[in-house]
Structure formats: structure tokens, C-alpha cells
Amino acid sequence: MNLLRTARHLLLAGLALLTTAVVWHNWGDLLTQPDAAISPTSPSTAPTLQRGHYLVQAGNCITCHTNRGQPPLAGGRAIETPFGPVYSSNLTPDPDTGLGQWTALDFWRALHHGRSRGGRLLAPAFPYEHTSVITREDSDTMFAWLHSQPAVKQAQPAHGLTWPLGTQAALAVWRTLYFSPATFQPDTQQSTEWNRGAYLVQGLGHCAACHSPRNALGATQGVSDLSGGLMPVVNWYAPDLTSDRETGLASTPLADVVQLLRSGTNGQAHTSGPMSEVVQHSLQHLSPADVQAMAVYLRSRVRPDTASVSTAVRRIPSTVAERGLKVYERHCVSCHGEQGQGAPGIYPALAGNRAVLLAEQTNLVQAILYGGYGPATAGHPRPFGMPPFVLELDDRDMAAVLTHIRSQWGNAAGEVTPLQVNRIRAASAQ
Amino acid sequence: MNLNFRPWAAASVACLAALLCTPGFAQKPRVIEDSMAERTRACTACHGDQGRAGPDGYYPRLAGKPAGYLYHQLRNFAEGRRHYGLMIRLVDPLSDSYMREIAEHFASLHLPYPAPTPSQLKPEQLARGQQLVTQGDRALGLPACVQCHGERLTGAQPHVPGLLGLPLDYLNAQLGAWQTGQRRAHAPDCMAEVVKRLPDQDIIAVSSWLASQPLPANASPAAQSPQPSLDAAFRCGSAPELSMAGGRP
Numbered sequence: 001m002n003l004l005r006t007a008r009h010l011l012l013a014g015l016a017l018l019t020t021a022v023v024w025h026n027w028g029d030l031l032t033q034p035d036a037a038i039s040p041t042s043p044s045t046a047p048t049l050q051r052g053h054y055l056v057q058a059g060n061c062i063t064c065h066t067n068r069g070q071p072p073l074a075g076g077r078a079i080e081t082p083f084g085p086v087y088s089s090n091l092t093p094d095p096d097t098g099l100g101q102w103t104a105l106d107f108w109r110a111l112h113h114g115r116s117r118g119g120r121l122l123a124p125a126f127p128y129e130h131t132s133v134i135t136r137e138d139s140d141t142m143f144a145w146l147h148s149q150p151a152v153k154q155a156q157p158a159h160g161l162t163w164p165l166g167t168q169a170a171l172a173v174w175r176t177l178y179f180s181p182a183t184f185q186p187d188t189q190q191s192t193e194w195n196r197g198a199y200l201v202q203g204l205g206h207c208a209a210c211h212s213p214r215n216a217l218g219a220t221q222g223v224s225d226l227s228g229g230l231m232p233v234v235n236w237y238a239p240d241l242t243s244d245r246e247t248g249l250a251s252t253p254l255a256d257v258v259q260l261l262r263s264g265t266n267g268q269a270h271t272s273g274p275m276s277e278v279v280q281h282s283l284q285h286l287s288p289a290d291v292q293a294m295a296v297y298l299r300s301r302v303r304p305d306t307a308s309v310s311t312a313v314r315r316i317p318s319t320v321a322e323r324g325l326k327v328y329e330r331h332c333v334s335c336h337g338e339q340g341q342g343a344p345g346i347y348p349a350l351a352g353n354r355a356v357l358l359a360e361q362t363n364l365v366q367a368i369l370y371g372g373y374g375p376a377t378a379g380h381p382r383p384f385g386m387p388p389f390v391l392e393l394d395d396r397d398m399a400a401v402l403t404h405i406r407s408q409w410g411n412a413a414g415e416v417t418p419l420q421v422n423r424i425r426a427a428s429a430q
Numbered sequence: 431m432n433l434n435f436r437p438w439a440a441a442s443v444a445c446l447a448a449l450l451c452t453p454g455f456a457q458k459p460r461v462i463e464d465s466m467a468e469r470t471r472a473c474t475a476c477h478g479d480q481g482r483a484g485p486d487g488y489y490p491r492l493a494g495k496p497a498g499y500l501y502h503q504l505r506n507f508a509e510g511r512r513h514y515g516l517m518i519r520l521v522d523p524l525s526d527s528y529m530r531e532i533a534e535h536f537a538s539l540h541l542p543y544p545a546p547t548p549s550q551l552k553p554e555q556l557a558r559g560q561q562l563v564t565q566g567d568r569a570l571g572l573p574a575c576v577q578c579h580g581e582r583l584t585g586a587q588p589h590v591p592g593l594l595g596l597p598l599d600y601l602n603a604q605l606g607a608w609q610t611g612q613r614r615a616h617a618p619d620c621m622a623e624v625v626k627r628l629p630d631q632d633i634i635a636v637s638s639w640l641a642s643q644p645l646p647a648n649a650s651p652a653a654q655s656p657q658p659s660l661d662a663a664f665r666c667g668s669a670p671e672l673s674m675a676g677g678r679p
Contacts, residue, residue: 069510264523276523335462335471343462370516371472376525383523384468387475388516 025176026121029113044144052145055138058290059131059204060282064088074098074152079125080233081218084160086125089116094151099143107143108136112181121171123159124179130206130223133184133199178219190300193289197297200290201226205282207298210238210274226301230362235427236273237360242303248354249295250302257295258288263379267345270374272355272367280375316403316415324404327397331389332405340409346384351409361416364402365424368393395421466535472520473532481536483544487597496651497530497537498588502616502668504529511614512607543595543649549642551635559639562632563593572627575636577658578620578672583643585651589669592651593640601637609633616667623663 056062065088067076075090075098090098099107106117114128115121122128134142164170184203186195201207202223212220213229221227228240239246248269249257259266264279271279283291316324335347342349350356355363371386389398395418402421406413462468467480473492478484481492492500506512508521508529521529549556561567563583566574576583578590585592593601607613608625615621628636655671658664665673 068508280523337460341460343460346462370519371475372519373472373523375523376528381525382469382528382531384462385470385472385520387472388519390516391476 022172022176025180026115026172027119029181030119044148048141049145049148052141052143052148054285055142055204056145057282057285058200059134059142059206060278061091061142063277063281065091070154071150071152073146073149074154075156076154078160081125081161082232083165083218084162086123086159086161087157088126089156090152090154091146092149092152092154093147094153097153097155098151099146100151102143104140104143107146108139111139112136114175114179114181121168121175123161123166123171124174124218127206127209129179129182129220130203130209132179132181133203133223135184138204174217174219178217182223191296193293193296194300195297196290197293197295200294201297205294207241211241226298230360231274234274235362235424236366237358237362238274239358241298242301243305244302245305246354246358247302249299254292254295254299257299258292259379261291261295262286262288263377264375264383265345265380268349269354270348272372272374273363276375279377284375284377284379314415316407320400320403320415323397324400324402327393327401328404331392332401335386336405340405340411347386350405351411353411356405357411357413359414361402361420362424362428364416365398365421366428368398368402369425369428390425395419395425398425466531470532470535473536476516480539480541482541483595483597487599488603490596490600491543492536493539493541494650495537495591496585496587496589497534498669499585499591500533500536501530502589504533506613506615511616513612540650543645546595546642546644547598549598549638551638555635556639556642558632559635559637562628562636563639570627570629571663572624573658573660573664575640577660578656578666578669580652580656582646582648582652583640584646584649586655587651587653588655589666589671590651590655592649594643594645595649596641598637598641601640602633605633605637618665618667620664620666620669620672 062072064077064079065075066072067074067088070076071092073091075088077088078085079088092098093100095101102117109115110117110122110126111128111131111134114124114126114132159166184199187198190198206223208220208223208225210231211228212222212225213227214220214232218232220229226241228238228243228246230237241247241249244250252260252266252269256266256268260269260271261279261283263284264271264276332350336342336350337347340350340353342351348355355367358364367386369388369390371388373385374380374383376383393401398421399416399418402416405411406416467474470481474481476484476489477492478489483489483491503512504521504524507514507517508524524532551559562572563575566572566577575593578586579593580586580590583593604613605625605628608622609628609630611622625633655669655674657674658672660673662673
């Protein structure tokens with residue numbers, strides 16, 4: 001009996017210790033770093049506001065914090081996660097529903113610690129792993145611009161996360177496992193440009209929020225992991241940025257990488273899916289120097305492609321091959337050409353196209369299902385579009401034509417099956 | 431077998447052989463037209479060649495509609511006042527100026543209309559439809575369609591669409607969508623007010639009569655905006671010119 005009681009006491013003590021550790025991890029800084037620690041006041045001069053707007057664009061904040069058809073920055077957009085929708089907050093200076101009562105320190109705490117004013121832990125759909133890296137100075141500048149915008153009264157809807165995932169206790173545990181506030185550590189071995197790029201990629205750009213695989217609890221591998229991953233819910237594959245085979249980052253001239261990121265195309269490659277949204281709302285507004293810095297950093301992260309790609313294409317059944325050719329000639333050839341050569345600057349070539357050859361076929365199926373336009377940007381204001389085929393082609397036609405373009409003109413990627421198309425179609429339906 | 435030498439045949443064979451052996455033949459240079467027609471293939475895939483309407487009776491004609499109207503529809507999809515997943519995906523990456531250009535492109539195309547399809551509806555229902563379209567219903571507070579959409583029902587520049595030459599299914603779907611709030615226009619939404627006062631059973635009468643009418647000789651939208659005398663409930667955010675001069679503000 002005594003033994004049992006001791007065990008129970010030990011268990012309770014252990015739990016108490018664990019709880020203390022979790023609480024300390026999430027709120028401990030409030031004791032160690034009192035409010036007065038740093039409070040530089042940035043005067044809201046025109047250049048500061050302009051800079052603040054620029055940084056907010058670099059963070060692509062407006063896209064998530066604006067609901068379709070509603071005033072910008074007023075929040076309320078549902079960010080769909082595998083655990084339920086999370087609604088973005090109102091960043092306008094409305095005192096009741098927005099940031100009207102916030103101070104620059106409150107704002108920095110949200111970015112750096114992922115905590116709302118008053119200490120409430122935020123759901124990590126807000127990529128605070130990344131915003132944590134943003135400097136206090138940039139944070140204050142962004143805050144100054146946000147405060148200069150028109151106030152909009154619009155309350156943030158309650159998140160629809162499956163219980164208990166949205167509770168403060170669950171968030172505290174999640175953060176103890178996966179989040180610690182971090183500051184950007186420059187690498188003195190690298191150039192100023194490289195460091196600027198690293199700061200933007202890891203912080204405001206939050207590239208790894210998509211370009212890193214997520215585990216079962218929705219955590220990425222960290223702000224520096226760029227190894228690619230399938231984005232949940234929206235169902236697009238964000239390519240592995242450390243693989244030249246997937247992105248061409250190392251083998252494409254730097255100027256072309258910059259052009260792709262700033263305008264959505266460089267004549268050869270085109271952005272699609274969520275990356276187009278990033279170009280449209282964020283990257284096209286950045287200075288060429290900043291985008292080049294990001295490209296320089298990203299290029300340095302490319303590692304030699306080790307895993308050899310099997311070039312031996314398995315035999316494709318003749319019925320599939322015939323069907324694929326027929327669909328290609330009917331629907332694709334007039335734009336993409338008889339040799340899959342495309343038309344530079346207009347329609348992408350399919351021969352040798354990295355996106356066509358990706359082992360992960362989700363993006364290809366998305367492209368053929370929904371077609372659409374690349375982003376209309378200052379650098380490429382009048383893009384040509386691709387028709388959607390979601391209503392026109394069934395799973396077998398799509399599988400056959402994708403198999404066709406993956407195995408012609410020197411392309412040697414694997415077959416796509418109707419079942420694979422069907423799964424991606426079902427997961428991508430809106 | 432006739433082995434007579436035929437010089438024209440030999441010449442043809444020689445020409446063909448020369449052509450086939452030209453390096454350019456295997457991969458002839460591809461000329462993609464630098465035009466709006468080429469840029470809008472994503473639209474015409476469903477809305478028909480030159481935006482003449484899709485074959486299935488649902489995708490409406492775009493050709494010749496007022497540019498302001500078409501532009502507003504693109505904005506309506508982008509801003510959540512109209513809901514169709516495919517359209518939303520298409521318009522999301524476009525800039526405001528490109529949307530205008532696309533709208534102006536289709537507005538500038540003047541194509542012949544197909545013959546209307548005769549209605550299956552009873553004559554008295556069609557007569558009711560005609561009455562609502564041309565005279566409205568004073569008791570229900572319903573203005574006539576012709577008051578805003580023009581005497582010829584071909585719409586008016588720059589924002590009011592024509593109502594003829596549209597598939598029955600499309601007309602029904604749009605009036606139904608306005609009824610349920612699925613389709614909206616810029617606030618204040620005058621069409622929402624009209625549909626609110628339109629009894630359910632009259633929707634089919636109106637759309638059937640409209641779908642069965644031939645286009646007049648001049649099918650273009652009226653150059654001048656009509657000036658209907660309507661009360662303030664029928665202000666149109668999408669066509670403010672309707673309540674400018676002649677109306678009672």
C-alpha cells in the first residue's frame with residue numbers, strides 16, 4: 001500500500017513538474033524579460049510607413065489576413081488545416097476587434113513568441129516559427145504601417161479546430177514540442193547578400209511553411225528545412241528547394257531565378273498553384289535586390305542530387321499509349337507543340353520540364369484539372385491561360401495523357417494511373 | 431501497269447521529298463498569335479469559340495456583352511459575390527487591368543446569335559412571362575425588365591447586360607441564384623430586390639419567354655443608358671448610371 005502511495009505521489013510530482021516546464025516554456029519570458037526591456041519608438045514618418053508596408057508585403061500578411069470580398073487586413077479568412085479551419089485575425093487598428101489597443105511590444109510578442117496581447121497562445125497556422133526570426137526593428141516598422149491603415153470593425157470568428165487541439169493546454173504542449181522563439185543568427189562566413197536572403201527566407205518569406213514536410217501534428221522540420229512537402233488540404237506539392245532536379249535552382253542562371261520569382265515566369269519556367277499567389281501578392285512587390293538575395297541563399301542550399309533516377313521506363317500498355325496520344329493531339333498539341341516544345345514565354349515546354357517529371361504527380365494533375373492563369377504581374381502583365389479539363393477529361397484520359405507527356409521527347413518518368421488521378425481529383429475538389 | 435514517265439508527278443515527288451528533308455519540317459517553327467483570342471483560350475474552352483456560348487446550355491455567351499458588365503462579373507467572382515469554383519480559380523491570379531482587357535476583348539466581338547429554342551411552356555405562362563418582361567407588375571412592385579435592360583432587351587452600355595440569346599438553363603440558374611443569395615451584384619443590389627419580389631412560379635415564365643425570343647436586327651447593347659423612373663429600392667451599385675438623371679433618387 002505504501003508503495004502504491006509513493007508511486008502515486010511520484011506520478012503527481014512528475015505531472016506537476018511537466019506542467020511547470022510547459023508553462024515555463026510558453027510564458028517564462030514574461031518573468032525573465034520584463035516589458036521595459038526594449039521599446040524603441042519608431043516615428044511614423046512617411047519613409048517608415050512605406051518601409052512597413054514593404055515588410056508586410058514581404059511577409060505576404062495581407063493574403064491570409066483578408067477574407068474574399070472583405071476590406072484588406074480585417075481578417076476572417078479561413079485557413080483550412082487537417083485539424084479544422086483557423087480564422088485569421090483582424091490586423092486593422094480597430095480598438096475592439098483589431099490591433100487598436102495593441103502596443104508595438106504586444107505586436108512583437110505575437111511575432112516573436114506566437115502569443116496574443118494578454119498572453120493567449122496563438123494557433124500555429126500563423127507561422128510564428130518564422131515570424132519569430134523577424135527583428136524587433138522590422139516588427140515595429142510593420143506595426144507602424146498597420147496602425148496607419150483604416151480601422152475596420154470585424155470580429156475574428158472562433159477557430160473550428162477539433163477539440164481539444166485549439167485549447168491553450170494543447171497549444172502549450174504543441175509549442176513545447178515544436179516551437180522555441182528564435183532570433184536570426186547571421187553566418188559571418190557568408191556575404192551580406194546571402195545573410196539578407198537567409199533572413200528573408202527564414203523569416204518574413206516563411207518559405208518552409210510550405211516547402212517543408214509536416215508531421216502528423218502539423219509541425220514542419222524548422223525554418224531552415226526546405227526539403228519540400230505535400231501541402232495539406234490545398235493539395236499542392238511544394239518542391240524540394242534543395243534539389244536541382246526538382247527546381248533547377250542551381251542550374252538556372254541567377255537572373256532567371258529572380259525573374260521567375262518576381263514575375264511568375266522567366267520564359268521557360270512558370271509558377272503555379274500557391275506559389276503563383278506568393279508571386280502575385282508578395283514577391284513581385286519586393287526589390288530586385290531582396291529577391292536576388294533570397295535566390296542567392298536558396299541556391300546555396302541546393303545539394304547534389306544523389307538518388308539516381310531510373311531512366312528505364314516501364315513498358316506502357318499500348319492501349320494507354322494510344323489513348324494518351326489521342327488526348328494529347330486533341331487537347332494539348334496546339335499550345336504545347338508536337339514535340340512538347342511549348343512556345344517560349346507563352347506556353348511551357350513539356351519536354352524536359354521538371355514539373356512534368358516530378359515523382360510526386362499532384363501538381364500535374366492539379367494543372368490539368370483546373371488549368372488557369374499564372375499571376376498577372378508588373379513583369380508579366382498579360383499571361384496566357386490554360387483551359388480547365390476537370391469537366392472534359394475523365395480519370396483514364398488524364399492518366400493516359402500524363403503518362404504520354406512523361407514518356408515522350410526524351411522524358412522518362414513513370415506512368416500515372418487512373419487511380420492516382422482519381423485520388424488527387426477527389427482531394428483537390430473544392 | 432502504265433510506266434509512262436509523268437513529269438508533273440516526278441516534280442511533285444521531288445518537291446515533297448525536299449520538303450520532308452528540310453530540317454524545319456520535323457519541328458516547324460510554331461507561331462503563337464499574340465492576341466487576346468489566344469490569351470483567352472482558358473475562357474473559350476467552356477464559353478465557346480470567341481465566347482459565343484458553350485454547347486451545353488449552361489456556359490453563357492460572352493461575345494458582345496457590355497464591357498462594364500463583363501468586368502463586373504469577373505470582379506464578382508474574385509470578391510465572392512458569385513460562386514463557381516472554376517471561375518474563381520481562373521480570375522484569382524489576374525490583375526484589375528487584365529480583367530478589364532479581357533472584358534473589353536469579348537465585348538468587342540459581334541457574332542450572329544443562334545435561333546431561339548421554342549418554349550415547352552403553356553401559352554398562358556408564356557404570356558405571363560412576356561407581361562412581366564415588358565410591363566412588370568405594379569401590384570407586386572415589379573418593374574419591367576425592359577426598363578433597365580432596354581426596349582430591345584439587348585442591354586445598355588456600359589454595365590447592363592442583354593437578356594436575349596441566353597440558354598434557358600442559364601437564365602433559370604441565375605434568377606434562382608439571386609433568390610438564394612448565391613449570386614449578388616455590387617451593393618446596392620437592384621437585381622436582388624427585383625428577384626425578391628418575383629414569385630417563384632414566375633421565374634420559369636420570365637426565363638422561358640426570354641429564351642424563346644429571337645434577337646432583333648440590331649443585337650448590340652444600346653449606346654445610351656436607359657433612364658428608368660424607379661424608386662430608391664432599385665438603385666444599382668453595378669450600374670449607377672441607371673439612377674442618375676431620370677430616376678427618382
